[in-house]
Amino acid sequence: MTQLRELIIDEMRDILHAEGQLLNALPKMAQAANHPKLREAFEKHLTQTQMQIERLKEALEMLGGETQPKECPGMMGLIEEGQEAIKEGKEKDPIASDLGLIAAAQKVEHYEISAYGTIRSMARLIGEREVATLMSHTLGEEESADHLLTEIAKPILQEAAMEEFEMAGERS
Numbered sequence: 001m002t003q004l005r006e007l008i009i010d011e012m013r014d015i016l017h018a019e020g021q022l023l024n025a026l027p028k029m030a031q032a033a034n035h036p037k038l039r040e041a042f043e044k045h046l047t048q049t050q051m052q053i054e055r056l057k058e059a060l061e062m063l064g065g066e067t068q069p070k071e072c073p074g075m076m077g078l079i080e081e082g083q084e085a086i087k088e089g090k091e092k093d094p095i096a097s098d099l100g101l102i103a104a105a106q107k108v109e110h111y112e113i114s115a116y117g118t119i120r121s122m123a124r125l126i127g128e129r130e131v132a133t134l135m136s137h138t139l140g141e142e143e144s145a146d147h148l149l150t151e152i153a154k155p156i157l158q159e160a161a162m163e164e165f166e167m168a169g170e171r172s
């Protein structure tokens with residue numbers, strides 16, 4: 001097996017572990033969300049994550065690689081941050097709590113976007129077009145999940161800014 005192929009397999013097993021961890025974290029994120037649209041987004045991404053795991057295993061088999069996940073400390077750290085956002089959010093008002101959850105979730109999405117983008121490029125390089133197509137599909141889902149979070153954050157941010165403005169008015 002070439003070094004590049006080995007590297008792709010390694011990267012895929014790494015993100016497989018990351019997705020597996022996310023599968024456990026997303027229900028907690030959904031439960032902690034206050035805004036119904038945010039909760040819905042987390043629940044939708046949970047279903048997508050399950051399919052992404054299947055897609056990764058399928059692609060790993062196509063490459064002749066092991067389908068055993070490889071520990072991903074990067075995602076472990078991001079999920080820890082998410083758990084912190086949940087915990088700290090309990091002490092905050094619903095708006096601030098949701099914004100904390102969105103911030104944590106977007107860091108996760110960006111990590112995944114970067115991982116899948118790299119895997120897709122490398123798969124194209126070695127002529128594994130089917131693997132690249134599968135990874136393109138997942139990449140698209142991660143990008144839409146990220147955009148959706150940005151859209152959901154907009155009205156919540158506006159509300160938070162309004163509050164800020166009102167409080168500044170009271171102070172003056």
Ligand SMILES: [Fe+2]
Pocket residue numbers: 019049052112142
């Ligand atoms: Fe994912």
